[in-house]
Amino acid sequence: MGAEVSTAEAEEAHVHDDHHHELPFWxxxxxxxxxxxxxxxxxxxxxxxxxxxxxxxxxxxxxxAHPDKELPAVLAFFLNKSxxxxxxxxTGDLYNMFGAMHGTIMVFLGIVPLAFGAFGNFVTPLQIxxxxxxxxxxxxxxxxxxYLGGIxxxxxxxxxxxxxxxxxxxxxxxxTTAQLDEVNLWFTGQTFWLFGMVCLISSSLxxxxxxxxxxxxxxxRGMTWMRMPFFVWAMLVTGFLLLLAFPPLEVAAVMQxxxxxxxxxxxxxxxxxxxxxxxxxxxxxxxxxxxxxxxxQHLFWFLAHPEVYVLILxxxxxxxxxxxxxxxxxxxxxxSMVYAVMVLGFLAFIVWAHHMYLTGMGNVVSTFFQATTVIxxxxxxxxxxxxxxSLWGGSIRFTVPMLWALAFxxxxxxxxxxxxxxAFNLIDLHLHDTYYVIAHFHYIVAPGxxxxxxxxxxxxxxxxxxxxxxxxxxxxxxxxSLIAMNGIFLPMFVQGMSGFHxxxxxxxxxxxxxxxxxxxxxxxxxxxxxxxxxxIEMIDLNVFMTFFVWVLCIAxxxxxxxxxxxxxxxxxxxxxxxxxxxxxEWSAPNCPPHGNFVNEPIAYRGPYEYSVPGYKDDYTPxxxxxxxxxxxxxxxxxxxxAKNAH
Amino acid sequence: MQLLGIINEMIGLPExxxxxxxxxxxxxxxxxxxxxxxxxxWTGFFVYCLVRFRKKRHPKADYHGVQGHASHHVExxxxxxxxxxxxxxxxxLWAQRITDYPSGPDVVRVRxxxxxxxxxxxxxxxxxxxxxxxxxxxxxxxxxGIDWEDINAKDDFVYTELVLPVDRECIVTVxxxxxxxxxxxxxxxxxxxxxPGSVADMWFRPVATGRWQTICGQLCGxxxxxxxxxxxxxxxxxxxxxxxxxxxxxxxxxxxKAAPEGDADGAS
Numbered sequence: 074m075g076a077e078v079s080t081a082e083a084e085e086a087h088v089h090d091d092h093h094h095e096l097p098f099w100x101x102x103x104x105x106x107x108x109x110x111x112x113x114x115x116x117x118x119x120x121x122x123x124x125x126x127x128x129x130x131x132x133x134x135x136x137x138a139h140p141d142k143e144l145p146a147v148l149a150f151f152l153n154k155s156x157x158x159x160x161x162x163x164t165g166d167l168y169n170m171f172g173a174m175h176g177t178i179m180v181f182l183g184i185v186p187l188a189f190g191a192f193g194n195f196v197t198p199l200q201i202x203x204x205x206x207x208x209x210x211x212x213x214x215x216x217x218x219x220y221l222g223g224i225x226x227x228x229x230x231x232x233x234x235x236x237x238x239x240x241x242x243x244x245x246x247x248x249t250t251a252q253l254d255e256v257n258l259w260f261t262g263q264t265f266w267l268f269g270m271v272c273l274i275s276s277s278l279x280x281x282x283x284x285x286x287x288x289x290x291x292x293x294r295g296m297t298w299m300r301m302p303f304f305v306w307a308m309l310v311t312g313f314l315l316l317l318a319f320p321p322l323e324v325a326a327v328m329q330x331x332x333x334x335x336x337x338x339x340x341x342x343x344x345x346x347x348x349x350x351x352x353x354x355x356x357x358x359x360x361x362x363x364x365x366x367x368x369x370q371h372l373f374w375f376l377a378h379p380e381v382y383v384l385i386l387x388x389x390x391x392x393x394x395x396x397x398x399x400x401x402x403x404x405x406x407x408x409s410m411v412y413a414v415m416v417l418g419f420l421a422f423i424v425w426a427h428h429m430y431l432t433g434m435g436n437v438v439s440t441f442f443q444a445t446t447v448i449x450x451x452x453x454x455x456x457x458x459x460x461x462x463s464l465w466g467g468s469i470r471f472t473v474p475m476l477w478a479l480a481f482x483x484x485x486x487x488x489x490x491x492x493x494x495x496a497f498n499l500i501d502l503h504l505h506d507t508y509y510v511i512a513h514f515h516y517i518v519a520p521g522x523x524x525x526x527x528x529x530x531x532x533x534x535x536x537x538x539x540x541x542x543x544x545x546x547x548x549x550x551x552x553x554s555l556i557a558m559n560g561i562f563l564p565m566f567v568q569g570m571s572g573f574h575x576x577x578x579x580x581x582x583x584x585x586x587x588x589x590x591x592x593x594x595x596x597x598x599x600x601x602x603x604x605x606x607x608x609i610e611m612i613d614l615n616v617f618m619t620f621f622v623w624v625l626c627i628a629x630x631x632x633x634x635x636x637x638x639x640x641x642x643x644x645x646x647x648x649x650x651x652x653x654x655x656x657x658e659w660s661a662p663n664c665p666p667h668g669n670f671v672n673e674p675i676a677y678r679g680p681y682e683y684s685v686p687g688y689k690d691d692y693t694p695x696x697x698x699x700x701x702x703x704x705x706x707x708x709x710x711x712x713x714x715a716k717n718a719h
Numbered sequence: 720m721q722l723l724g725i726i727n728e729m730i731g732l733p734e735x736x737x738x739x740x741x742x743x744x745x746x747x748x749x750x751x752x753x754x755x756x757x758x759x760x761w762t763g764f765f766v767y768c769l770v771r772f773r774k775k776r777h778p779k780a781d782y783h784g785v786q787g788h789a790s791h792h793v794e795x796x797x798x799x800x801x802x803x804x805x806x807x808x809x810x811x812l813w814a815q816r817i818t819d820y821p822s823g824p825d826v827v828r829v830r831x832x833x834x835x836x837x838x839x840x841x842x843x844x845x846x847x848x849x850x851x852x853x854x855x856x857x858x859x860x861x862x863x864g865i866d867w868e869d870i871n872a873k874d875d876f877v878y879t880e881l882v883l884p885v886d887r888e889c890i891v892t893v894x895x896x897x898x899x900x901x902x903x904x905x906x907x908x909x910x911x912x913x914x915p916g917s918v919a920d921m922w923f924r925p926v927a928t929g930r931w932q933t934i935c936g937q938l939c940g941x942x943x944x945x946x947x948x949x950x951x952x953x954x955x956x957x958x959x960x961x962x963x964x965x966x967x968x969x970x971x972x973x974x975x976k977a978a979p980e981g982d983a984d985g986a987s
Contacts, residue, residue, distance in 0.1 A: 165941035172938075240938045246915060247898040247939060342916020344854030346864070347897045351835040351940040357855060358897075366899060366914050400772070401780035431901055431912045431936065433919035436817045440810055447805045454797055461761055462790050464768035466781035471773070479769070483762050490754045493801075497809035499739075499816065500747050502910045506901065506936045570730040570747075572905045574934050577944035584947060586932045587733060587905070611731075684780040691780065 106209035107667055111216050112195030113537070119187035122223060126178040129171040131622055136163035138619035140579035156235065168578030169238040170262070174226070176241025177266065180384065181273050182223050184522055188387035189315070190219065192529050193284060193308050195537065199658030199665065200302050202293025202674030207286040215279035222272030229265035237266035240576070242377070245340030245369045249332045250353050258334055267330045274323040277315045284312035293657070295676035299411070300695065302656045302680040303404065306411050307390030310418035311383050317422065318379035325372035338364040367432060374425040382421045384518055386414065388525025389456055392478040395532050396460055398654045399475035400467025401691045403681040406459040413452035420449040430501045439498050446496040450489070457486055472652075473547030477528035480555050481521060488516025491566065509569025512562045520558040535651045539663035540643030546635040553628035560621030564614040571611060580615045588612040653692050656680050660696040726751040733905045734931070736952060738924040739816070740908035746808045753800055821888035821922055830892045831881060832863055833900030833913040833935065836942035839863055840881050844874025844966050854896065876965045880949040884958035885928050894918045901936030904950055910936055925952040
């Protein structure tokens, strides 16, 4: 596969551009090997998937809040009507299908591709001064494998069985035996899910090797390790996480495929006897048996915990770029952050069994995983603390990307902190699989990571398009989103502590003992306000949260409009460096040409030299030698020194 | 104790009815104090910075920023508190669960078997020994596939609800016939996955009588949200009477024991 692109080749390509030897459209924009185009492809595809995942969640939240009310036409419009009950209600089957696919789509098709695929692809080579990724064709293959995986996942909704329905975790034996009543097992949602995952994982692996090679080999002159922007460090660690964590799940997916299609029993124990109440016929299941359901959980979580950091690190990294730019001073503790992210990457591999406390554990195993889980909180706290402390002494500009980045900090912090109670085995038994857990990881991923990603979109938009996104629409997007996110997820902590479990399609009407606990007495202020004086019960929070889901949905319209409008009609960016930033991507022309840079990029100093004493401007870019000929820092090479050339 | 329950009370934990559960609640409370302290600390600092260092008020940024070592102290304090939580609470509490594992004739034993979408409880009878259960013997009349020929099975019986006596150690052995379920007993602050093909125990000591719903805590199919079970904790006297009523005696016309022969064909 693909050859390394040397600077010479890139320059040659650049010359071609100058001579107007344009590539044909399909080669330039469809099967492109340019990291920027691939980044856009990833970005647009991932955003579409984020909205699909959001739609699935709206149907689910409707069912949770109004299990006895017909699904509104605007949501039912996209549905196969036979999936709904005769009264137009969401059924348990439909809820499970959407639940499984919401998780899968958001994690594997939405956030990872947007964070790693889009931002990683677009920003990383620019920030290290490389003409492209190390393996451009591998990069293209990575996108198209992802695309194929996405198509398989979407196509599974069109099958007679519908899509997969065993939770995004796909625990065996439920996942292996689901939809067994279909005629052709190859064409069931469960099977498509597994094929889709094989594609997605392969895509991530191709991406991961590419990122690692690029960052190690293609840094420009002067770009020493400790001059790399934090974003690049995070991408390097993320690359290793993907490379080492994904293969076990790929193996697990293939093994589960064999269980479903080839009569193997990797994850199916002997003697399963179904009652006939589910989709499997009553009686003994006709399989060889002897497999272990626990093995699947281990393989799954060995991936899925590092995966959490794959979701988080790019977002922290984006925020880590935007904050110094908008406080006009360096990030505080750059080196601590670099070391913390490396420690985090390592520890991410040895905490996975804290997802499995419920399976029952002996003392040694439990001690080990509780200890590692608590220890991993330390580098996380360091990262966040550095970003918080950076604010001190800054001169804070509240630009739109900065708003998102700032909101990320407390939201992500809250999500991270509420992970603490879940780290301890015994108290986790009470909280596990309740809405407490849902709130915890959604605070990390939704108002956390997704806010970080929005920040990145607003921040790098001028580099990609040469135009700015509209400020007013940005505010109109940000503020309602911030309020709605909290309106959705904050009440979940309360519900979770009181015992609301996840995956109840009817919101918990069967568990009235837990769900009917009274929050506000009859005739109290809120009762009068919202329920005509009747007491407000715990389960009524469902309606409250679902209301904010609609708010969140509406809040995305300004963004969608802004995004497309600004591409064509946005205000022209004020030069190549509209944010007055310091990192190398801002030395490239807007809409960077093939090969990225007009002049050879050289890094003269660290990545965040803002408000350096003795300089007139409040920013001193990495790529500028210094206006009064002062050479800053002992590691600063003279412009013509070759010692740092790779 | 009043102050040390304020977060739990505010958020509203479910009723507590087990001995070790008070330690769970206590620890939940303590951990949430740490969470709250860090959250308010961070947020306070955050908001202060946003106001004090906004561009209008602080037009020239300071290259060096925070100089002191306050953040290191905070960091160390967090590490110390977490270490205390881990070494002082979490690890000993779980170790206690393992080392204090109850044994002896006084322990109440039940097997809880999950299936789509209900629970069936298997009681060992007065001999306190479970008869063999085989999945190929499962039938409508014998939901757990108990081998009635087994000598230990003679006095066994099954019941649809989990009935336990108060103030005695109880071991519930959890397993499943089909997919993974989870028996979550919130008043006991206990939960255990029911994994087909393997058995796992949980133990606790109920300290209050009452009747509560049990929850299936792992997605098990379309009927998952309706997999409600019941846990009833009785006074010892009532429990004995209930137990006696259910134990099949020699002349008993217990339907479960009535047709041990006929079960075999129904099963396969």
